[in-house]
Amino acid sequence: MDRMLHLISHTDLDGVTAAAVAWHAHFPEKAPLKVTLTGYGEVDALILETLRDGQDLLVVDLFCQRRETVDEMDRFYEGCSEPVLFDHHKTTADVFANRRWAVVDVAHCAAKVYYLWLLERTPAGPVRDRLLGLERLVEIANDRDLWLGRYEESRYWQALITLCGPWSVFSRLVADSRADLSVRELKMARDFVARQEERFRKALEQVERLGDDLAFVPSGLLEFGDASDFCGLILDRSENPPEMVAVCNRRVYGDWAVSLRSRDGLAARIVGLLKDGKKVRGGGHGDAAALYFPAHFSQNQIRDTLMSGIRTARDQERPVGLTLGDLLKAKLEGK
DSSP states (O other): OOOOEEEEEOSSHHHHHHHHHHHHHHTTTTOSEEEEEOOHHHHHHHHHHHHHTTOEEEEESOOOOSHHHHHHHHHHTTTOSSOOEEEOOHHHHHHHTTOTTEEEOTTSOHHHHHHHHHHHHOOTTHHHHHHHTTHHHHHHHHHHHTTOOOOTHHHHHHHHHHHHOHHHHHHHHHHOOOSSOOHHHHHHHHHHHHHHHHHHHHHHTTOEEETTTEEEEOTTSSOTTOHHHHHHHHHHHOSSOOSEEEEEEEOTTSOEEEEEEESSSHHHHHHHHHOOSSSSEEEEETTEEEEEEOTTOOHHHHHHHHHHHHHHHHHHHSOSSOOHHHHHHHHHHHO
C-alpha cells in the first residue's frame, strides 16, 4: 500500500518557503501530499500522529520539543536510510545533533538546508528543473531568517505572510513559484510596511527597559509578524541597545507567545534554560527564538522569569574560582 507523505513546516517565511520547496520536489510524482503549517506547540503531537497513522514524515524548520518524541523518533527511524527532519536552529544543534533521521545546519535557514540537500541528490530532469527555479526564493528566505539584509523584498514577503496568512502565501508559491512579487503584491506589502513603521513608533514609547539586559514589549502593541523587524530596530538602531528584546503576545487560546531576539546567542541560551517541555515550551536559533508560557502566567511573571534566565546565563559565563592569570593581574594592579 502506498504511504501518504505528511509535510510539516513552520508558519514564517522560512517555513512557508521550505514547504513550497518540498511541494515542488514531490508533486505531482508523490501526490496526494498532506501539508501542515504549524508552530512549536503542536509539532510533537503531529509527528507522533503521523508515525501512528503509518504516513511518511517530512518535517522542515521545526523540531521535537519533548524528549519523549525524540526517543520515539530514535526508535522508529533506527537504521533509516534518509533523514526526515531538516532544521537549522541552534537549540536543536546543541541538544539533538548527530541523529541519523535529522539534518541540522545552523549556517542556513531551514528552507536552504533542505533545498541544498535535495539538489545534491536530484538528477537532471523535471524535478531538478523545478527546484532550480526556486533558488532565488530560497535565498530571499535565507536573507530574512538570518538577518543578512541583502534583499529588500525579504521584508515584503514576510509582510505578505502577516497580511494574508502562511497558507495564502504557500498557495501562491504552489501556483506560482517565482520570487518576483507582482505589482499588486508589492504595493500591498509596501503599504503594510509603512503602517508597520507607525506601529513601531508608538510601541517604542511603551517598551519596558530593564537596564542593559532586557527590553520587554507588552502584549497588544504589535501585530503578528512585527516581532523580527521591531526587535531589529531596537537592537541595531538604538544608541544603547539591550542584550535581548522580548515581545509578549497573548494567543487565541489564552497562552503566551514570547518572541526573543538578541545579537550574541543569548536568545537561544534563555530558551535552553527556561523551557521544560511541559509547561514552558520553546525553540529557535542563536539570536531568534521563542518561548510559550501557559495562560495562568502574568506578563510580570514572564518578564521576571526572563530576567532570572538572563542572570543565570550570565552566572554560567563567569569563570569559577581564581586562575593564575587573575592572581598575576591583581598583583600587577596592586603595584
